[in-house]
Amino acid sequence: MRIPYDEVINQLKMTLTAHGCCEEKAGLVAATMADNSLAGVYTHGINRFKRLIANIDSGVIDVNAQAEKTGGLGGYEVYEGKRGLGIWNAVLATKRVLELAKIHGIGCVALRNTNHWLRGGTYTGMIADAGMAGIAFTNTKNNTVAWGTMSGCIGNNPISMAVPGPRGCPNVAVDMAMSQFAWGKLELAKLEGRQLPMEGGHDLDGNPTRDPDKIMESKRIMPTGMWKGSSMSILLDLVAACVSGGNTVHQLSGLGDEQALSQVFLAINYRALNNAGEIEESIQDTLENLLTQTPAKDGMAVRYPGQSSGTVKADNLAHGIPVDERVWEEILAL
């Protein structure tokens, strides 16, 4: 079924308010989650709303918490997230990092003890929309196999990067977990009764499998690029913990459902020091070169990362956001 964008926002906002959120927070969180689904990132939009509410009800998320600055030096600031709403904290961090980058050329805001931000691309997208280059990463609960072990003891720790698209095109953007398949992609495949397009993890007996159910059961998700994603995951975790003074994956994984995360937001005000027009032209040339390569399969279009978000958004705005009927019924019952 497809639900109009406005109806989605209203429903999510109403539910959030009923579960203790103030108007302002409920509005921002509802709009952000609706926007994620609107942009086609269904795994990190409406599909996760039930879990968000469960986390609010169980006290994992404190809807009344306000993040507090614990220190600052030049362009770098650290905030205690007080286990508040992840989206709320991350938007606050992003707005602040843009202010810092305006003054200091580069800004870095780190959040500790915060909660799931849903989609890193939301925040790097805000940075790119402001004409800067954005990088953001978070740690997660342990959910990915460390290379050289059979143990899912590392996080999938997504990183997102974005730069403004040239001449009104959508931002060039990546938002990727260090597992070959994000947890949300496993959930979506399970929901749709699909196998994964390639082996994405091991079952409880140690056999590689495409079955999302078996991987979610074993929590043995393969790192992306094997040893590469595993190492990168460990570094993203430790850098996030160092820079925020917060938990590592290992530390927060002992706390129950995913919570008390460490996140880093970087904005680089590159137009302050370089020729913005020349850069826009060189991005345009570079993307054009990519888009005019021969596709690997006939009839398949080559796309730059982030390109399709615009068309999906337009379609979902016009025809409503595709939502699994069971998911929507569950939300109505919350």
Place this chain on the structure above:
Amino acid sequence: MRIPYDEVINQLKMTLTAHGCCEEKAGLVAATMADNSLAGVYTHGINRFKRLIANIDSGVIDVNAQAEKTGGLGGYEVYEGKRGLGIWNAVLATKRVLELAKIHGIGCVALRNTNHWLRGGTYTGMIADAGMAGIAFTNTKNNTVAWGTMSGCIGNNPISMAVPGPRGCPNVAVDMAMSQFAWGKLELAKLEGRQLPMEGGHDLDGNPTRDPDKIMESKRIMPTGMWKGSSMSILLDLVAACVSGGNTVHQLSGLGDEQALSQVFLAINYRALNNAGEIEESIQDTLENLLTQTPAKDGMAVRYPGQSSGTVKADNLAHGIPVDERVWEEILAL
């Protein structure tokens, strides 16, 4: 054969001087390349020396160039690398980014029109040695297949990250290209007459292959994690170009042998705002948890990224650096 560390440095330095480098630059470049081999990164040490000299002789690298600051705002500075020695420029950028991070909490130095830095880990290692978190990335010539095409039109654009190891342990560090196998790994496998441990690219006919020769011929190296590494490569390229005001992969690939690269160096002075002792302890706990997991194969040890560099270094210092005899003879003849 194994050559004593000092002998390697002296030989490389002498050769560099003979090809026009001043004493100071020759000394730094020789020591850095010897250190890369000493640390076990053979692909980006002595094995690449012949190519460096060829690039100097052909004018790709201008040994007399001095990088020049083109702009600065707070913690962010941009330098024109003037196609100077890549290692020299990158060390200069790293020293400067440490000064900036000391004052501004975070530092960002971008280099444009610079040359191959050999190993990103050299620079993030310097940052971690100074007690900060380091991130550095570079673009490269087009050498990796873009997802959705059969065309090697993107770079493998390595990124390196490092944080100080706890209590005197080696830094936790990653240095990875966005191809599943770095060009240097293909060269090493070819040199040693080995096939790759997994499919790493396509041959000229479009068939997946483990043969390094065929992949080097087609230049169709697979991105790490397929669509993930491909997207990440594109973003690392565009961010590097935006932040430095320099070339993208597409632009520099038209110039002949790899040259005129864009690079970014970030240092975060996290100890200025957080409790350094607590962070060290939490890194220690987290690594201990990783190292005590059951290995995937009997007799195989679990290691953290960067851990083995210490033991390899000690062994190579004691017994000399392993060098392929042909490679060493070629160097002696330069």
